[in-house]
Amino acid sequence: MAGKGRIIGGLASSHAPSIAVALNTGKTQTEQWKPLFDGYKPMIDWVEAKKPDLVIIVANDHANTFFFDKYPCFALGVAPVHEIADEGWGRWPFDPIPGHPEFGWQLAHSLVDDEFDIAVCQEMPLDHGFLTPLACTFPPERRWQVPVVPIVVNVLQPPIPSARRCFKLGQAIRRAVEAYEKDLRVVMFGTGGLSHQLHGERYGYNNNEWDHQFLQLIEKDPERVARMTHQELMEFGGADGVEVIMWLVMRGALSNDVTCLHRNYYHPMVTGFAQMILEEPNDGLGRLSVAAE
Amino acid sequence: MLNIRSRQIDYSRPLPGTYLTTGVRAARGYRFSKFCMSLMSPAVRESFKADAEKVMAEAGLSEQERQFVRDKDWNGMLRYGTSTFMVLKLSNVLGVGQNRTGAAMRGQTYEEFMATRNVREAS
Numbered sequence: 001m002a003g004k005g006r007i008i009g010g011l012a013s014s015h016a017p018s019i020a021v022a023l024n025t026g027k028t029q030t031e032q033w034k035p036l037f038d039g040y041k042p043m044i045d046w047v048e049a050k051k052p053d054l055v056i057i058v059a060n061d062h063a064n065t066f067f068f069d070k071y072p073c074f075a076l077g078v079a080p081v082h083e084i085a086d087e088g089w090g091r092w093p094f095d096p097i098p099g100h101p102e103f104g105w106q107l108a109h110s111l112v113d114d115e116f117d118i119a120v121c122q123e124m125p126l127d128h129g130f131l132t133p134l135a136c137t138f139p140p141e142r143r144w145q146v147p148v149v150p151i152v153v154n155v156l157q158p159p160i161p162s163a164r165r166c167f168k169l170g171q172a173i174r175r176a177v178e179a180y181e182k183d184l185r186v187v188m189f190g191t192g193g194l195s196h197q198l199h200g201e202r203y204g205y206n207n208n209e210w211d212h213q214f215l216q217l218i219e220k221d222p223e224r225v226a227r228m229t230h231q232e233l234m235e236f237g238g239a240d241g242v243e244v245i246m247w248l249v250m251r252g253a254l255s256n257d258v259t260c261l262h263r264n265y266y267h268p269m270v271t272g273f274a275q276m277i278l279e280e281p282n283d284g285l286g287r288l289s290v291a292a293e
Numbered sequence: 294m295l296n297i298r299s300r301q302i303d304y305s306r307p308l309p310g311t312y313l314t315t316g317v318r319a320a321r322g323y324r325f326s327k328f329c330m331s332l333m334s335p336a337v338r339e340s341f342k343a344d345a346e347k348v349m350a351e352a353g354l355s356e357q358e359r360q361f362v363r364d365k366d367w368n369g370m371l372r373y374g375t376s377t378f379m380v381l382k383l384s385n386v387l388g389v390g391q392n393r394t395g396a397a398m399r400g401q402t403y404e405e406f407m408a409t410r411n412v413r414e415a416s
Contacts, residue, residue: 032414063378067330068314068323088333088382156376158315162301199377200368201310203395204406230301239311268412270395 005180006284007188008050010250010258011043012218012276013136015059015191017087017128019273020135024093032268039264039275040136046261046277047137047146047187054100055148056107056173057189058249059129060155062087072119073161074169075152076111077126078104082150085125092131100147103180107149110176116169118151126150133191153246155192160230166245167226170252177253185284190250192243194265194272199239204270210236211265211272214244219260219278222251241272250278257281310399312368314376322374325361328352329379332386341386365389367398 019036022028028037064085066072082097108120130150138144151169154160161169170188177186194211197203214237217225225248233242262277280286295304295316302313314322331337331352341348349359361369365387367380384394396406407413 030414032412063330063376063382064333068319068326068376086333088338088385156314156378157319158302158313159299160301197311198391198395199371199380199398200312201399202308203310203398204409231303231306234302234308234311239308239313268414269410270392 003177003179003181005177005182005184005186007174007177007186007253007280008052008284009046009277009279010188010190010254011047011133011137012190012247012250012274012278013040013043013133014193014271014273014275015129015132016271016273017132018269020092020128020132023132023135035266036264036268036273037136039262039266039273042262043137043275043277044139046279048142050185050187050283052146052187053184054103054186055134055146055189056151056177056186056253057130057134057148057191058151058153058246059126059133059191060243060246061152062127062129063156064088064127065125065152068157071154071157072152073154073159074116075119075121075124076104076108077121077124077150077152078108079122079124082130082148083123083125084131085127087127092128094131094135095143097126097130097134097144098147100149103184104149106180107173107176110179111169111172114172114175116172124150124152129191133189137189151249153249155240155243155245158230160242161245162230163228163233163245163248164226166248167222167252170249170254173249174253188250188253190247192246193237193241194244194274195237195241196271197238197240198270202238205238206267206270206272207236207238207241208267208272210241211267211274215263215265215274215276218244218247218251219258219263219276222248226252254278255280255286257286312371314374318374320374322370324353325358325370325373326375326379328354328358329375329383332382338386365397367394371398
């Protein structure tokens with residue numbers, strides 16, 4: 001079923017809460033933060049130029065949206081408006097973000113038809129996993145002009161979805177977008193990573209070499225990342241470095257023909273921060289379908 | 294070590310200094326995690342700051358669990374069975390910042406830990 005939706009490109013960004021705090025406290029041009037925030041400028045400009053109709057963004061919860069009483073492997077926010085989470089020190093100072101219930105429910109059906117049995121959520125307050133990348137990509141005067149459909153991936157409590165599964169989820173999202181019956185130009189946004197570990201004696205583990213290798217692979221050979229186990233990802237990138245599986249969801253929704261327009265890496269403290277823009281040819285019309293698995 | 298077979302994680306070969314929240318460890322730590330999660334509520338945070346022992350008793354924490362809190366034994370909590378995202382909610386209420394908590398997990402002072410970082414002001 002050929003529809004009218006299309007994916008015009010992918011964005012990726014780390015999502016550490018400290019980034020959003022620096023943004024909100026006017027530190028973007030300090031010596032310490034400038035190398036990171038300069039990396040958002042091309043993303044801001046690209047989104048402004050492309051004017052997408054929708055952003056599908058993939059992040060993990062940090063026990064702010066969900067708790068371990070019930071912890072979904074995959075969850076989808078279909079609300080008309082996404083509330084902002086309070087992470088235990090007050091609600092983030094952002095307005096609630098518009099969703100897209102019509103597409104969201106269609107995506108839910110398409111994914112479950114495609115054997116991705118995702119938890120469908122009418123209330124799913126967004127935490128820094130979503131807010132940091134969105135706030136950095138949409139400056140205050142442009143918030144929130146583009147509706148957002150958020151997808152949560154469990155990376156906190158194993159069993160967590162495999163890298164392969166995340167890549168396939170991206171492919172299934174592309175099929176859903178391309179089958180959508182209305183004109184819809186979609187940007188995929190993968191978040192998280194790169195290397196970091198926030199617990200135990202290994203707190204503060206980073207691996208710059210792996211981070212650079214990952215950035216190369218996610219663009220040129222995502223299949224190779226999809227073959228990696230969590231054990232390998234955690235060994236190379238730290239326990240929380242496994243978050244890069246969410247970049248694979250984004251990458252899985254893109255074609256092989258993408259052009260990397262932008263890539264930035266900065267490792268100041270405990271996380272390897274990275275950003276990326278992958279653009280589809282011909283505003284997403286270059287390649288019309290992804291072969292089913 | 295957790296007795297779980299998984300294609301993704303080799304639980305017989307745990308990474309050093311790494312405690313994944315799953316299996317019987319997560320089950321054992323669930324009550325403690327739930328206590329940490331309750332600190333998301335401003336009212337509970339205030340009660341905890343006023344009388345931590347009372348809040349821990351009301352949460353039904355065991356003596357061992359209460360001792361982790363009194364000692365700020367972050368790694369103890371992790372090994373016992375809670376997630377670092379729970380620990381960080383607790384340490385935040387106790388007035389210990391993330392990187393101070395992390396330094397203690399590494400067995401270092403804050404200054405020792407910060408000396409290992411590239412740019413100390415941008416966490």
